[in-house]
Amino acid sequence: AVFRIQSVDHDSRGVWSVKLKLTGEEYEELQKLTHRMIDETLGGGPKVSLASLMIKMGKYGEAQQLLSEIIDDPSIIIDSKALAGVHHHLGLVYKYMEQEQNAVKHYQLSLQMKRQLEEPEPSSLACTMNCLGLVYEKQDNSAKALECFEEALDICRTASIPDQSIIAILYNNI
Structure with a gap:
């Protein structure tokens, strides 16, 4: 089933209430988005x-x-x-x-914690490095931003299964 979020409330007891509305499954794009959000959100x-x-x-x-x-x-x-x-x-x-x-x-x-893991996930490291680069870019620190993007790209390239979507994002950021 595919749902749309109507509202999210937080009461004084610390309870979260999420109101959902059922939508038709005929919306293929919505289904793709839903599956992607589930993958990104869970964990x-x-x-x-x-x-x-x-x-x-x-x-x-x-x-x-x-x-x-x-x-x-x-x-x-x-x-x-x-x-x-x-x-x-x-x-x-x-x-x-x-x-x-x-x-x-x-x-x-x-990044420090991810690098200390026994088996760090390259895509996770690259994602955090990319995000850090975006913050440096926002601070007008182009040199540090570029350094982060290039390091993230190196991480992706050396991964056993390179994540092409992250590589494309990094090339765009560079």
Whole structure:
């Protein structure tokens, strides 16, 4: 089934309410988008998924609050991969909130944690490196931005299965 989000509310007890509307499955483009969003959103647990959804909806303050709560959760602290993902999401939130210094801080923390993983995922590293480059570009620091884009491109090229969509984005950014 394909649903459209009608509204998202957060009550004083900390409960999130998401109202959905069923749509017809005949919309092929909507189905493709839905499958892509599911792939991008799932992972890291239900709170991270909800925060990711909030980011997609432009509710950056709510996403930031939720992600900050997740960072304080003892179960996430011991999972370096999940914590790196939370820092990546916080970097994204701060980028959209135009708080570039905080965005850089969280992207760098994410990269540091991802590089320390036993088997870092090249596409994940490249994605975070690209996002960091975009923040540097927004700060008019072209040299650092280019350095990030080129490093991300090198990561993608050396991957066992290069992600062509990320490579295309990186060439566009360069």
